[in-house]
Amino acid sequence: MPLVSVLLPVYNAERYLGPAIESILTQTFTDFELLITDDGSSDRSLEILQSYAAQDTRIRLLSRENKGLIYTLNEMLEQANGEFLARMDADDIATPDRLALQVQFLRQHPEVVCVGGAFDLIDPQGRTVQWIPMPEHNDEIQQMLLIGRTIINHPCALMRRSALQQIGGYDPDMKTVEDLDMLLRLGEIGQLANLPDVVLKYRFHPNSVSAQNILFQSQMAERACQKAWTRRGISGYYDSPQPWYRPLPEPDSQQQFWHHYGWWAFCNGFRLTAAECGLKAIAAKPTTLKSWKLLACALIKPIPKPVSNLQTVLQPEKSV
Numbered sequence: 001m002p003l004v005s006v007l008l009p010v011y012n013a014e015r016y017l018g019p020a021i022e023s024i025l026t027q028t029f030t031d032f033e034l035l036i037t038d039d040g041s042s043d044r045s046l047e048i049l050q051s052y053a054a055q056d057t058r059i060r061l062l063s064r065e066n067k068g069l070i071y072t073l074n075e076m077l078e079q080a081n082g083e084f085l086a087r088m089d090a091d092d093i094a095t096p097d098r099l100a101l102q103v104q105f106l107r108q109h110p111e112v113v114c115v116g117g118a119f120d121l122i123d124p125q126g127r128t129v130q131w132i133p134m135p136e137h138n139d140e141i142q143q144m145l146l147i148g149r150t151i152i153n154h155p156c157a158l159m160r161r162s163a164l165q166q167i168g169g170y171d172p173d174m175k176t177v178e179d180l181d182m183l184l185r186l187g188e189i190g191q192l193a194n195l196p197d198v199v200l201k202y203r204f205h206p207n208s209v210s211a212q213n214i215l216f217q218s219q220m221a222e223r224a225c226q227k228a229w230t231r232r233g234i235s236g237y238y239d240s241p242q243p244w245y246r247p248l249p250e251p252d253s254q255q256q257f258w259h260h261y262g263w264w265a266f267c268n269g270f271r272l273t274a275a276e277c278g279l280k281a282i283a284a285k286p287t288t289l290k291s292w293k294l295l296a297c298a299l300i301k302p303i304p305k306p307v308s309n310l311q312t313v314l315q316p317e318k319s320v
């Protein structure tokens with residue numbers, strides 16, 4: 001039996017699917033199976049998946065009608081043979097030594113039931129915009145989870161299959177926050193950790209979540225926290241602001257998104273990307289001075305030293 005089962009649910013992901021699959025198939029760690037479920041895609045995803053499955057026997061492909069992410073994850077949990085489960089999304093890219101580093105860590109730390117890691121934010125074109133380190137130790141991770149912040153990025157996670165089975169898998173009632181709820185429950189039977197190493201290139205999209213879903217997700221996250229407070233017998237508080245990288249349709253939210261995205265791109269040397277973002281921020285809200293300053297910096301200012309820390313993701317400061 002393989003040591004690791006990689007869980008890759010797919011729904012209409014034809015644009016980025018190839019690089020995601022190849023990043024797993026080319027891992028330096030090779031003792032794995034790649035479980036892929038096509039959850040009723042209407043684009044070319046299934047055709048692409050069938051092509052890869054025909055070339056590599058480590059791929060176990062299932063295709064059926066759409067049943068949603070949580071159903072799919074629990075279905076894959078039942079199918080998995082590995083001692084460890086690695087989550088993967090269809091638009092991200094795993095670093096070549098991701099599985100090797102995470103498996104080694106869990107073998108060396110039997111008290112840890114789930115380990116994530118740092119990640120790079122990449123844009124739709126695959127350009128690195130920012131490096132995001134994550135809190136590494138159990139106490140800090142647990143504290144942030146309990147206020148509603150999913151501090152182990154789900155597609156970065158490697159979990160013990162026995163631990164996920166022990167908590168009953170993913171809760172079907174926790175739609176849009178199944179990862180936060182799962183991590184809170186895992187944290188009640190073992191320790192959580194993040195590696196300092198980058199394990200994933202995480203692709204984000206400005207239009208990936210609708211305004212209605214963002215509000216619903218926030219409400220569900222607070223509910224997941226409340227359930228955890230009750231289980232643990234503690235008094236908690238919810239403090240998870242809307243992430244800037246999931247903007248609302250309103251001009252203020254769009255401007256904020258393009259401003260911070262552009263500033264990060266500039267700090268990483270992507271002048272053209274930063275200038276494009278400046279123009280989009282200006283288009284969203286022409287009267288905002290900092291959007292014009294971003295555009296000016298992208299065009300004429302020397303590249304500064306990169307600014308990379310978790311706080312800029314959770315509560316971004318005015319950078320320009």
